[in-house]
Amino acid sequence: MEIGVESAPLIPATKPNISRAKPLKYGYYTLDSHKEHKQQKKQIISALEALPFLALARIARILPRMTALRLGAILGRGSRFMQPERRKIAYTNLKHAYPEKSEEWIDTQIKRVFEHLGVSGIEMLRLDKFNSRADLERYFTFDGLEHLEQIRAEGTGAFILSAHIGFWEVGTFFMPMLGYDVDFVAKRIRNKYVHDFFERQREAAGGRCIESKRGARRIMRSLMQKRMVCLLLDQHPSKKHALLADFFGRPAYTTPVIAQMALKAKVPVVPVFVFRKPDYTYHVEIGTPLRRSGEASPENVAAFTREMTHITEEAIRKKPDQWFWVHRRWRSVTAEDIAAEGQSHGSR
Numbered sequence: 001m002e003i004g005v006e007s008a009p010l011i012p013a014t015k016p017n018i019s020r021a022k023p024l025k026y027g028y029y030t031l032d033s034h035k036e037h038k039q040q041k042k043q044i045i046s047a048l049e050a051l052p053f054l055a056l057a058r059i060a061r062i063l064p065r066m067t068a069l070r071l072g073a074i075l076g077r078g079s080r081f082m083q084p085e086r087r088k089i090a091y092t093n094l095k096h097a098y099p100e101k102s103e104e105w106i107d108t109q110i111k112r113v114f115e116h117l118g119v120s121g122i123e124m125l126r127l128d129k130f131n132s133r134a135d136l137e138r139y140f141t142f143d144g145l146e147h148l149e150q151i152r153a154e155g156t157g158a159f160i161l162s163a164h165i166g167f168w169e170v171g172t173f174f175m176p177m178l179g180y181d182v183d184f185v186a187k188r189i190r191n192k193y194v195h196d197f198f199e200r201q202r203e204a205a206g207g208r209c210i211e212s213k214r215g216a217r218r219i220m221r222s223l224m225q226k227r228m229v230c231l232l233l234d235q236h237p238s239k240k241h242a243l244l245a246d247f248f249g250r251p252a253y254t255t256p257v258i259a260q261m262a263l264k265a266k267v268p269v270v271p272v273f274v275f276r277k278p279d280y281t282y283h284v285e286i287g288t289p290l291r292r293s294g295e296a297s298p299e300n301v302a303a304f305t306r307e308m309t310h311i312t313e314e315a316i317r318k319k320p321d322q323w324f325w326v327h328r329r330w331r332s333v334t335a336e337d338i339a340a341e342g343q344s345h346g347s348r
Contacts, residue, residue: 043192050193057197060125068122069280076118080111086326087114093325097248112321119276123167128204130173140174144286147270148180148228151289157223158289159262159269163234163312164324166275167282169202171230174284176206181227183208185215216261223265230272231258233312234324239332243302244341245309251338252309252330259304263296269308273315276322287311 060068080087090113094106130139151158160175160182162168175182184202188211189195202209210218210229222229233255242253262269271287290307294300316323 046191046193050191053191053194054197057125060122061129065126065129066280068126069119072118072120072122073115074118075121076115077111079118080114083114083326089328090114090325093327093329094320096250096330098320109321110325113323113325116276116322117324117326119280120167120169124169124198124201127169127173127201130170130177131204133177136174136177139281140284141281142284142286144288145178147286147289148178151228151268151270152180155226157226157265157267158228159223159258159267160228160230161258161269161271161290161308161311162230162232162273163315164232164327165234165273165316166319166322168232168274170274170282171272172202172207173205175228175230181225182230183210183219183222183227184230185210185212185219185232187212216257219261220265223261223267228270233258233308234316234329235327236329236331243305244333244337245302245306247309247313247329250330251333251341253332254305254309256301256305258308259292259301260296263292263294263300263304271308271311271315275319285315 060071063071087110090110091106094101094109098106130136160171162171171182172184184207186198186202186209189198199209208222210222219229237253237255239253241255243256244251245254246252247254258269268289268291270289271285273285275283275285277283290304290311292300292304292307
């Protein structure tokens with residue numbers, strides 16, 4: 001029987017070392033070249049998947065700002081009809097959070113939430129269009145800026161506590177533009193081309209991105225370098241590494257990471273929330289720095305996390321139509337979890 005160019009038994013006496021094989025005359029290729037081929041195929045697929053997104057980004061960036069944002073509002077309103085499951089999640093979340101409100105009020109909020117998400121998407125695609133002090137003065141107003149100045153005067157690092165409310169991404173512009181050394185923690189996007197696009201947007205003004213996965217050391221290093229680190233508290237984390245905190249009257253699994261690191265590093269936490277105004281300018285509310293003494297004990301971490309969760313809820317209640325109600329924030333919580341948490345509190 002012919003195998004390649006040489007005669008060989010049907011079952012070789014020894015297993016060939018494929019990893020060291022050289023390419024043969026009739027198109028056989030090595031394990032390394034096979035991996036390279038798979039990688040190239042993956043890159044092509046990723047590029048094709050990113051094309052619609054990059055095309056939309058191109059359009060959003062070419063259009064005048066107000067035209068682009070109005071287009072985002074239209075797309076957001078339209079997406080409500082194409083995402084019935086998300087619409088259902090938003091309805092359920094709002095109904096639990098505001099049991100006293102009418103059906104008409106809830107329906108209005110859902111319409112506004114989808115419109116807000118459409119505008120937010122376009123804003124993110126154009127983020128690096130904000131690039132000057134003139135943009136800062138034209139589009140932004142601030143309340144509580146003295147709190148950030150206080151942190152700078154103290155010469156210490158700090159956490160910036162925020163949430164997916166208003167134009168939450170725009171802190172990547174105004175924080176560096178105001179002269180603060182700041183890092184932003186974000187998840188890596190699966191598609192490389194989309195991820196690289198957003199990372200360029202976030203770092204355009206001079207801030208730095210830290211990937212959330214295995215980012216603890218970089219976060220602590222930034223705090224030790226007296227930098228500010230921005231983290232969002234309002235999304236559902238892995239149940240394995242979370243604790244329960246009351247959020248809009250219901251227990252929700254919440255990440256304790258900010259509290260743990262702030263207590264270990266002995267740094268304050270500054271609440272910062274960005275609200276969009278009807279004229280598509282922004283109002284930034286900066287709260288009093290949160291300082292908690294003591295060690296990073298489970299009790300202290302839990303109390304600090306619940307305090308931050310309460311502050312986040314208060315911010316969302318100011319503009320409920322600018323929050324991410326389509327997210328399954330309260331999932332995975334069982335009656336057994338709540339009972340166990342209650343027993344834990346009772347034993348302390």
